Amino acid sequence: MMRLPSFRYVAPRTVEEAAKWMSGSPGEAMVLAGGTDLLPNMKRRQQTPSMLVALRHVDALRALRVGGGLSAGAGITLTELVRDARVRAMCPGLWQAAAQVATPQLRNMATLGGNLCLDTRCTYYDQTHEWRKAIGFCMKRDGETCWVATSSPKCLAVSSTDTAPMLQALGATVRLVSAAGERSVAVGDLYRNDGMEYLTRRADEILVDVRIPDQEGRRSAYWKLRRRGSFDFPVASAAVSARLEGDTVADVSIVLGAVASRPLASDKARRLLVGQRLTGEAIAAAADAAYEIAKPMDNTDFELVWRKRMVKTLVTCALRDVRGDDVGELRQRLARQTLQMIA
Amino acid sequence: MSDRQTRIIGQARRRVDGRAKVTGQTRFADDIVLPRMLHCRLLRSTVPHARIVRIDVSRAEAHPGVHLVLTGDSFPISYGVLPVSHDEHALCRDKVRFVGDPVAAVVARDEATAAEALALIDVEYEPLRTYASPEDSLSFPEPRIHEYGDDGNIHKVVSLQFGDVDRAIAGADHVFDDVFFFEGNTHLPLEQHASVAAIDADGKLVVWSSTQTPHYLHRSLAKALETPAAHIRVIATPNGGGFGGKSDPFNHELVVAKAAQMLDRPVKICLNREEVFYCHRGRHPVLMRYRTGVTKDGQITGMDLQTLLDGGAYGSYGVASTFYTGALQTVTYQIPTYRFRGCRVFTNKPPCGPKRGHGTPQSRFGQEVQLDKIAERLGVDPADLRLKIVAPPDTLTANFLQVRTIGLARCIQTVVERSGWRERFRKLPRGRGLGLACSSYLSGAGLPINWNDLPHSGVQLKLDRSGGVTAFCGATEIGQGSDDVLVACVAEVLGIEPVDVRAVTGDTDLTPVDLGSYSSRVTLMMGNAAIQAAERARDLIAQAVASKLGIPVERLVFAERRVFDSEDPGRGVTFQEAVCIAEARVGTIGTTGSYTPPKSPARFKGGGVGPSPTYSYTAAVVEVDVDPESGWITVPRVWIAHDIGRALNPTLVRGQVEGSVYMGLGEALMEEQVFRRLPPRLSNALVHKFPSILEYKSPTTLDMPEIVTDLIEDPDPAGPFGAKEVGQGPLLPIMPAVANAVYDAIGVRVDEVPITPDKIVRALQAQKAGKPARFGPADFPPVPWPETLHVTPPWEGGDGRASNEPVRRPKRKADAGVEATAGVRS
Secondary structure (H helix, E strand, O other), X not given: OOOOOOOEEEOOOOHHHHXXXXXXXXXXXXXXXXOOOHHHHHHOOOOOOOEEEEOOOOHHHHOEEEOOOEEEEOOOEHHHHHHOHHHHHHOHHHHHHHHOOOOHHHHHHOEHHHHHOOOOEOOOOOOOHHHHHHOOOEOOEEOOOOOOOOOOOOOOOEOOOOHHHHHHHOOOEEEEEEOOEEEEEEHHHXXXXXXXXXXXXXXXXXXXXXXXXXXXXXXXXXXXXOOOOOOOOOOEEEEEEEEEEOOEEEEXXXXXXXXOOOOEEOHHHHHHHOOOEXXXXXXXXXXXXXXXXXXXXXXXXXXXXXXXXHHHHHHHHHHHHHHOOOOHHHHHHHHOOOOHHHO | OOOOOOOOOOOOOOOOOHHHHHOOOOOOHHHXXXXXXXXXXXXXXXXXXXXXXXXXXXXXXXOOOXXXXXXXXXXXXXXXXXXXXXXXXXXXXXXXXXXXXXXXXXXXXXXXXXXXHHOOOEEEEEEOOOOOOHHHHHHOOOOOOOOOOOEOOEEEEEEEEEOOHHHHHHOOOEEEEEEEEEOOEOOOOOOOOEEEEEEOOOOOEEEEEOOOOHHHHHHHHHHHOOOOHHHEEEEEOXXXXXXXXXXOOOHHHHHHHHHHHHHOOOEEEEOOHHHHHHHOOOEOOEEEEEEEEEOOOOOEEEEEEEEEEEOOOOOOOHHHHHHHOOOHHHHOEOOOOEEEEEEEEOOOOOOOOOOOOOOHHHHHHHHHHHHHHHHHHHOOXXXXXXXXXXXXXXXXOOOOOEEOOOXXXXXXXXXXXHOOHHHHXXXXXXXXXXXXXXXXXXXXXXXXXXXXXXXXXXXXEEEOOOOOEEEEEOOOOOOOOHHXXXXXXXXXXXXXXXXXXXXXXXXXXXXXXXXXXXXXXXXHHHHHHHHHHHHHHHHHHHHHHHHHHOOOHHHEEEEOOEEEEOOEEEEEEEHHHHHHHHHHHHOOEEEEEEEOOOOOOOOOOOOOOOOOOOEEEEEEEEEEEEOOOOOOEEEEEEEEEEEEEOOOOHHHHHHHHHHHHHHHHHHHHOOOOOEEEOOOOOOOOEEEOOOOOOOOOOOOHHHOOEEEEEEEEOOOOOOHHHOOOOOOHHHOOHHHHHHHHHHHHHOOEEOEEOOOHHHHHHHHHHHHOOOOOEEOOOOOOOOOOOOOEEEOOHHHOOOOOEOOOXXXXXXXXXXXXXXXXXXXXX
């Protein structure tokens, strides 16, 4: 890996000032939060912004408010999110998702906003400049072909964020601010199923906070598949948020991670479950429905047919978790940890 | 000495270099910063196989801050670690052979400037056929990747037979015929290779490098740079992990040395992680076929093994690796007749070489999994089957390897007992299982790489009026604890404390030659040399003290930093006084010790690989938990027992055993050095799939099981204080034990590593479809084997020679220091 290329660095103290910098040189400036995604990418020349607008001194992005829902500044680190007992009590699924991102050291730097905007990943793309040169580059940067499927007209890089599927399932919205104004977007509308244009956020917009509606009466869970108990990005994941009345599903949202270029909600699984009791059969039917929409490609760790198959397992685990089953041993086996030690 | 009660040997102690390592004071190669130092980066090939048509460095040379640009033109002389494979140049001259092969070097004021200048070098390539697999290389002899080798793109083919194996197999009650595959993997040391070269005050070249083998680097520098060896000093800095990956002389080492000579300024290079994957020299991918005949009561009648090694783009240790895939089968179990045929091919991938276990883990995997299948078919407990056929001590095997002490039966009994094997094997609920496997490894290669009569290890001691002792040895501390072993052996003999001994190691100017930290040779060879040097020093001192005190020399005891009368312990002197008495009597005190392994009885061509002064033995039981739906594998516990002979420092020994389990589980479950061939109609590209420490999967602490380690101690007369090796052997049983445990858990065979959940699911699906409940390679391709060398086993009156071997003309030169032929004879 090469060293960082040279770039201009600005460190504004307010969102307005940051937005001004972002609008000043459209396409040239990028936002720097924790840097755990962007800086390695810059070393590999996947991104070569001429200016980085650092957000670490913008105090407004570091607020965390709980009550009638949850509002989290985009600059909150994943460690801060995971250590907040209120977050864990209110949205266990979000806690589980954040707690399973990378490693403790990376979570100390990585932010919630950064994880939502995480660049899509691909084993043909997340490589050094020299390596990519050896394959004649790829569509996502400097080349024309998508080597994952050479006839594909679009890039098939994988959405690899853990928090986005969960926040989409929770019905969260994000606030985007630019010099021209601000807008709110549902997390489900923040993404496109395109490995290159995977965000609907404009290049001059800054994601400033995340708002989660009141979770009274709702339960959530996040199940992640990766090779090892730490470090790895998801190769498939399932986020479930549900409102149960007794043991009947009043409302549910099932969103898959890392099996497309964006988080994928399974409407069919939702339809199959709403109004039903969460029996083993109902869970299996929902898992089958979610399985249908998963489109893993050969560009992450693990073999793709098996990855797709594992979507059923993940959805099943997440629904059982929401149902209130004791899934500790299952979690220990699949995640190689119970997550309890992270708190 | 060795039967005396010891005070330091056998005690679990903090290693002597522990303090420096945990406080950050250890100076690794990349920590070295010298005045006026320049920085080097290498331009590496972006094509897998091509002729270099043109290299234009003019723009790079003109770049501000650039001091020197080098290409293959500056390196006309080839080198390589084995005398039979001098096929490398520091920078490629006429062609490139894999993506990552170095073609040019830039030396500049800093690393960033050097990197900028690399982008200004224009290289024009004329593509050649891409060889992505051994099948490619066997199918197409032309164009050749190298202009040498046994045939086309075959680097090496060998065929050896010990006794009438065909008749023995034909006469067996059962014949087992299995094909296995072991995927390649790499060492993954935390420290990336780094080197600094400088010209010292009197004009001589000094190279500091993270190398396991300063002696071989020294030889290669002398040859390739045409510089007298006496004018080169190689200093092996402590390695941040080696595992065999720093045992070859490397391009970057020669490049910075040449640059320092040309510029008369210090030049440094530190490889990045991607480049470490390209240096590789790791585990060969090996396809193997075992045909084994057994009687109905489980005795092996004969074994017929074929191996096919994917060697990558250069020779490296590959000829030795090839022989090693067929060498050690016979030292664990009784195998009366044996045939081994091995073939290594060149492909356009980073070169494979020696990784922990060097060539033996792959075939050990097949052997131990097949034994599990044999036990199952015969209806015998696999532990009992092995106990019945364990090789007896002090025997010569069919292929003329000398087994001395063998603690394998005790190892098996120990792990069987510890794991509750008798109550649990084949009795656990579906999804849970136990697997057993065994192994053996050399305690040092019996023959040197450069065949000569010189000692393999030398130690010098300096004793002076301070009462301190300095021990000089060429051995290299790669994290395994060799400095600690050196100090402990000397301190034990002289009756002083480890802290009183200073180790000066791995410096070709200051220390006598030790061949290097490979083949698990250092404890045994350096240890014996250290004991000899220390005993000589002790004898000198004892004579002087005995005469001074007027007591018989036999009554003197060296202990607790004193030299005293065993019959009147109050009568004596301090160790420091004793040294002064001796120095006054005989003058400055320095002693030496050295070690040369015993001659091997194997005298056939190829018999140079496998002999060792003695062998270590290991048995392991692995418990697995396999989800029958997803194939997800968890390893909750591992029990392992290792025949160490004698543990010199049990803390270090246990560390090696646990580290081996860790590395073994990585190889068993996830690690693969694999490559992407882009669709040939669109591209010639052949690239490492993921040369990054994130995507090359190796276990984390969270993936590690509980390990129960037992050390089996039965001192071996060949070892220092009875010690055998521990650095490599305990790795070997882990992979087959995992495979055998998966079978016990779920009833399917995965006949290859890594064993991944998707392969288990595929095997379960095959089982459901009424096909064999197995995932693994289907067959072994045809290989043009050469005429087989026939060697009669010792019990049939064999003398260690092949009956049909052409008579070799003696080529030994008078000067034993000059390379005559290789220990690995081709």
